[in-house]
Amino acid sequence: MAVPALQLDHVSKVIGGLTILEDISLTVQPGERRAIIGPNGAGKTTLLNVIAGFLPATRGRVHVFGREVTKLPAHRRVDVGLLKTNQQPAVFHELTTRQNILIALLRGRHTPLGLGGLVERDREIQRRAEQVLEEWGLLDVSDIEVRHLPHGYQRRVELAARFALRPRLLLLDEPAAGLAVDEIPAFIERLKQLPRDMTVVLVEHSMRVVFSFADRITVLHHGAVLADGTPDEIQQNEEVQAAYLAGAMRGRDAGIA
Amino acid sequence: MNAKSITAQWRPAAILGLLVLLLIAPFVLPTYPLSVLTEILIFTLFAMSLNILLGYAGLPSLGHSAFFGTGGYAVGLLAKYFGTPAPLALLIAVGAGIALALITGPFVLRTHGAYFLILTLSLTQVLFGIVWLWRRVTGGDDGLPGIPTPKLPFLLGRVSDTANFYYLTLIVVGIAIATIAWVVRSPFGLALVGIRENERYLEGLGYPTWTLKYVAYALAGGYGALAGGLFAYFKGFVGPGQISWLLAGEGMVMVILGGAGTFWGPAIGTILVLLLRYEVSAFTQRWVMILGIVFILTVLLLPQGIVRLPNRIREIRAQLRREAPLPRPTAPAHHTPSERAVEQVIERS
Numbered sequence: 001m002a003v004p005a006l007q008l009d010h011v012s013k014v015i016g017g018l019t020i021l022e023d024i025s026l027t028v029q030p031g032e033r034r035a036i037i038g039p040n041g042a043g044k045t046t047l048l049n050v051i052a053g054f055l056p057a058t059r060g061r062v063h064v065f066g067r068e069v070t071k072l073p074a075h076r077r078v079d080v081g082l083l084k085t086n087q088q089p090a091v092f093h094e095l096t097t098r099q100n101i102l103i104a105l106l107r108g109r110h111t112p113l114g115l116g117g118l119v120e121r122d123r124e125i126q127r128r129a130e131q132v133l134e135e136w137g138l139l140d141v142s143d144i145e146v147r148h149l150p151h152g153y154q155r156r157v158e159l160a161a162r163f164a165l166r167p168r169l170l171l172l173d174e175p176a177a178g179l180a181v182d183e184i185p186a187f188i189e190r191l192k193q194l195p196r197d198m199t200v201v202l203v204e205h206s207m208r209v210v211f212s213f214a215d216r217i218t219v220l221h222h223g224a225v226l227a228d229g230t231p232d233e234i235q236q237n238e239e240v241q242a243a244y245l246a247g248a249m250r251g252r253d254a255g256i257a
Numbered sequence: 258m259n260a261k262s263i264t265a266q267w268r269p270a271a272i273l274g275l276l277v278l279l280l281i282a283p284f285v286l287p288t289y290p291l292s293v294l295t296e297i298l299i300f301t302l303f304a305m306s307l308n309i310l311l312g313y314a315g316l317p318s319l320g321h322s323a324f325f326g327t328g329g330y331a332v333g334l335l336a337k338y339f340g341t342p343a344p345l346a347l348l349i350a351v352g353a354g355i356a357l358a359l360i361t362g363p364f365v366l367r368t369h370g371a372y373f374l375i376l377t378l379s380l381t382q383v384l385f386g387i388v389w390l391w392r393r394v395t396g397g398d399d400g401l402p403g404i405p406t407p408k409l410p411f412l413l414g415r416v417s418d419t420a421n422f423y424y425l426t427l428i429v430v431g432i433a434i435a436t437i438a439w440v441v442r443s444p445f446g447l448a449l450v451g452i453r454e455n456e457r458y459l460e461g462l463g464y465p466t467w468t469l470k471y472v473a474y475a476l477a478g479g480y481g482a483l484a485g486g487l488f489a490y491f492k493g494f495v496g497p498g499q500i501s502w503l504l505a506g507e508g509m510v511m512v513i514l515g516g517a518g519t520f521w522g523p524a525i526g527t528i529l530v531l532l533l534r535y536e537v538s539a540f541t542q543r544w545v546m547i548l549g550i551v552f553i554l555t556v557l558l559l560p561q562g563i564v565r566l567p568n569r570i571r572e573i574r575a576q577l578r579r580e581a582p583l584p585r586p587t588a589p590a591h592h593t594p595s596e597r598a599v600e601q602v603i604e605r606s
Contacts, residue, residue: 052461054457054460054461073460073465074457074460074461075460075461075462075463075464075465075466076463078461078462078463079463083461083462084461086458086461090455090457090458090461091458092450092451092454092455092458092459093454094450094453094454095450095451095454099447099450102447103447103448103451103459103462104462106444106447106448107462107463107464117443117444118439118442118443119442119443119444119446119447120442122444161462162462165462165463
């Protein structure tokens with residue numbers, strides 16, 4: 001079997017004496033679409049932050065494409081192709097859309113610190129930014145400060161910036177949150193079009209998004225893995241039904257399955 | 258957007274014009290205004306160096322005088338004890354400023370916001386204490402007087418001494434400002450703005466944010482020390498006043514008044530503060546009070562600094578033309594053009 005895209009071995013996270021994540025082990029294969037679901041406070045976002053390196057794991061190990069990254073800071077994990085989006089789109093509000101894309105494209109260019117050359121004179125990078133903007137339908141808003149853009153656009157800027165860095169493992173933290181109901185089908189389509197050589201780990205409350213996208217689903221409950229399986233298995237799992245799914249389905253996306 | 262491109266078009270011409278004015282100034286201005294102009298140049302460099310931290314990287318330093326003073330004392334000590342020639346002394350001053358930043362950076366850069374402000378302030382106070390107490394070397398509160406003013410050899414005898422040092426300052430500050438322009442427009446400069454906006458997001462894009470801040474701090478320290486070194490030559494004296502946190506606060510006022518995070522803002526702020534100090538003080542002792550009022554009005558009416566005044570006027574006029582009686586309360590008026598563009602895009606999609 002191929003080297004897993006993501007492997008967690010007995011990962012725990014304790015913050016201020018409170019155990020947020022307890023002994024989490026999971027393996028995500030290359031190209032897989034994995035959803036992580038669970039009630040509020042189950043530790044989903046914390047788990048993504050531990051994987052991305054924004055929070056250090058208290059115990060356990062994290063491997064990405066066979067490389068141990070447990071002790072690496074977040075910015076070094078980008079080197080192995082790991083990128084993450086935020087619940088609130090991680091964009092620079094006072095910068096224009098174009099500058100947001102440029103900042104991603106310019107990472108590590110020129111010298112390690114980027115102290116060489118002027119941004120506006122760098123033809124190659126400007127051309128690539130133009131391409132990215134076009135690809136994501138952002139040309140019309142390219143010179144507008146991102147804070148003036150509606151939420152859906154900000155999300156697009158965020159994703160475009162991450163894709164500019166060619167992620168191999170993409171962590172999406174509630175990407176559908178804040179989208180209007182009628183925007184969700186288009187969003188699911190966009191997710192489905194992600195290249196198959198990219199591994200995606202998705203934390204999402206919208207069961208509609210989860211069940212139409214994920215190959216496998218991990219259910220977190222009180223910081224521990226409650227169940228792990230294909231969407232069908234998860235739907236039929238009584239424990240999951242009791243703990244979360246029934247309520248979540250009834251409450252949020254009635255009649256999707 | 259249009260306004261921006263017009264500004265960009267005229268920028269080279271404006272800079273050239275400014276340079277010509279600065280070059281002929283000694284032939285037009287009497288001695289006293291020329292020395293005020295020299296001081297403006299030096300403090301512009303000081304404010305611009307602080308702006309790298311405060312404006313671009315969003316690190317509110319209230320200890321930038323530590324670097325200014327370090328540069329000043331480096332020049333003073335070298336001139337007094339070793340008779341070091343000015344070019345070398347200024348280089349060593351820059352090195353001392355960078356070294357101080359590299360040593361103190363790991364401590365102060367652990368913090369953000371108000372904590373950063375307090376730590377940088379304490380750093381200045383510690384240095385102030387050392388300078389004050391180490392009388393044997395630093396002269397204590399008497400400082401180090403009698404620093405000889407360096408002169409450009411090729412201008413000797415052709416212009417007055419004041420004009421000679423003015424040209425020397427113009428060359429040094431001009432080169433320094435040009436390199437600052439290059440730094441802030443490089444990918445590094447854009448990354449600093451990213452740190453100001455959201456350090457964590459920038460880290461998530463793979464930037465080593467701590468290292469970037471450390472380098473920015475060292476650069477700001479180097480430029481700040483260069484300004485301090487020049488000032489010591491300018492006054493022929495260096496004393497504890499040049500390392501005091503009051504000076505750091507004044508630098509902060511200059512940057513914020515003119516426009517933090519803009520390139521020319523700190524220069525405008527410096528001109529304003531120094532003109533108030535030297536011109537208004539001729540009429541009233543209360544120039545600091547007037548400065549305070551100007552500062553409050555600026556922060557309230559032009560939160561992005563005086564450098565934005567032309568834009569602001571243009572927007573207000575544009576608004577009047579569209580017969581909008583008042584700016585929309587939710588968003589600052591100067592973003593109206595972009596908001597309109599957004600609305601168009603939304604309508605289209």
